[in-house]
Amino acid sequence: MERKWWKEAVVYQIYPRSFKDSNGDGIGDLRGIISKLDYLKELGIDVVWLSPVYKSPNDDNGYDISDYRAIMDEFGTMADWEEMIEEMHKRGIKLVMDLVVNHTSDEHPWFIESRQSKDNPYRDYYIWRPGKNGREPNNWESHFSGSAWEYDETTGEYYLHLFSKKQPDLNWENPRVRQEVYEMMKFWLDKGVDGFRMDVINMISKVPELPDGDVQPGKKYAWGGRYFMNGPRVHEFLQEMHREVLSKYDVMTVGETPGVTPAEGILYTAPERKELNMVFQFEHVDLDSGAGGKWDIHPWTLADLKKTMTKWQKELEGRGWNSLYLNNHDQPRAVSRFGDDGTYRVESAKMLATFLHMMQGTPYIYQGEELGMTNVRFSSIDDYRDIETLNMYKEQIENGEDPQAILEKIYYKGRDNARTPMQWDDSEHAGFTTGTPWIQVNPNYKEINAKAAMEDPNSVFHYYKKLIQLRKAHDVIVYGTYELMLEDDPLIYAYTRTLGKETLVVMTNFSSETAIFRLPNDITYSTKQLLISNYDVDEQEELYEIRLRPWEARVYKLQ
Incomplete structure (x- = not known):
């Protein structure tokens, strides 16, 4: 990569x-x-x-x-x-x-020009359409509620605004x-x-x-x-x-x-x-x-x-x-x-x-x-x-x-x-x-x-601050591949990151309860290092079974 x-x-x-x-x-x-x-x-x-x-x-x-x-x-x-x-x-x-x-804003000089007349040089900087059957050109809703079209009396047409009516959409079809x-x-x-x-x-x-x-x-x-x-x-x-x-x-x-x-x-x-x-x-x-x-x-x-x-x-x-x-x-x-x-x-x-x-x-x-x-x-x-x-x-x-x-x-x-x-x-x-x-x-x-x-x-x-420092010190955090662990666990989100011979095990408890983390059998290690945790941890503790406290997170580096 x-x-x-x-x-x-x-x-x-x-x-x-x-x-x-x-x-x-x-x-x-x-x-x-x-x-x-x-x-x-x-x-x-x-x-x-x-x-x-x-x-x-x-x-x-x-x-x-x-x-x-x-x-x-x-x-x-x-x-x-x-x-x-x-x-x-x-x-x-x-x-x-x-x-x-x-x-843009409807107060942008392009739009001020665009709404002046149908033949204004800036007219097609925006998306203008005539009404249909006495109503808007289509039935789209704005992200901010109501119609995505605003009628403009000067030229008798509507302009498109996917957001506020003061945010007319630019016409990207126009080079x-x-x-x-x-x-x-x-x-x-x-x-x-x-x-x-x-x-x-x-x-x-x-x-x-x-x-x-x-x-x-x-x-x-x-x-x-x-x-x-x-x-x-x-x-x-x-x-x-x-x-x-x-x-x-x-x-x-x-x-x-x-x-x-x-x-x-x-x-x-x-x-x-x-x-x-x-x-x-x-x-x-x-x-x-x-x-x-x-x-x-x-x-x-x-x-x-x-x-x-x-x-x-x-x-x-x-x-x-x-x-x-x-x-x-x-x-x-x-x-x-x-x-x-x-x-x-x-x-x-x-x-x-x-x-x-x-x-x-x-x-x-x-x-x-x-x-x-x-x-x-x-x-x-x-x-x-x-x-x-x-x-x-x-x-x-x-x-x-x-x-x-x-x-x-x-x-x-x-x-x-x-x-x-x-x-x-x-x-x-x-x-x-x-x-x-x-x-x-x-x-x-x-x-x-x-x-x-x-x-x-x-x-x-x-x-x-420590998380940011770890990212700068360990390439595996940036470039390693990701694998989900314990997919069906209702409380724990755990995954690995792997680069070459280095593996990180990330375990997080998404609950206010104690959760039991069990290391899958296919993950083995000869050495481990605790990189970060949000509780005090006994660094001698083995990873095969860990009681994670409420909202606990730990990251181990394995080799």
């Missing part, structure tokens, strides 16, 4: 609005990030993925971009950005920026659009950016006829995903992007690709296809979603988690590359979702980190994950800020749903769980701001914060 720096890296995602505020306006900013780079260096991360900091009206927290070559006023200036990347590079930290090119995107990418790469995380990149190619989707009973609009996800020209477009831009730089690329299978993941990431380095797949974070989608919450099972993770590990082995994540700005906090954020918060946060970081792929840490930050339960819908959450709440209230029942869904799945301010210390607003934060801080910041974690050698922070 070919060695690459991005395979060996550990990535840290910064959601700038919530990371660190330097000027007291309650909104995180670039100077706040600069002030915390030594913290990231101490943790040991190699790459920062920075969520969008471009000029934006902030309808979807910066994922609605009005100028791709300017910095949002709330975040600072281009000079601040240039200082930030320079300071990152001084510390050996690379910077990956968000590339949001499925859509001028693609060239504009490539020139913008070169602008940032020439400024020193080390790669891109590409927002919903598998949605840029739509089936040209834009057919109706199948409407679920009781729904007004249809999920049209099969007509805009992994569309007919998506690979052609990405190969063109690689040829025109990415091949000329030594960069890391990761595509956000909802709904991909491992077979499709290989099409995006196989090196010989010259598209992307890796994708974010969603199967494991959709395990608790029912047929009705994200808000139709069903309990996940360990059996399903094993099946999903193993499928991606095995099918991409030697053919593509995995990205490893449990958290990001769109997902609830992992320790609240997959662990125990009460009695065993520290143990289960460490266990989940072990389970993830020992797999093959590039691990991503989302801000606060390294502290074991948890979901938040705000008492009122008025305390929430996320457009997806607010639209869903409004729609379900109109459908007669019980307000408290809707809040319970939000407590479990809402995106604002990840967006409460980073908990730096136990001072007011967790040291995030001296002003009023744009969204409230999680009340548990007095116990869970970076200052306390750095002072405690047994903290989640120091455990993550």
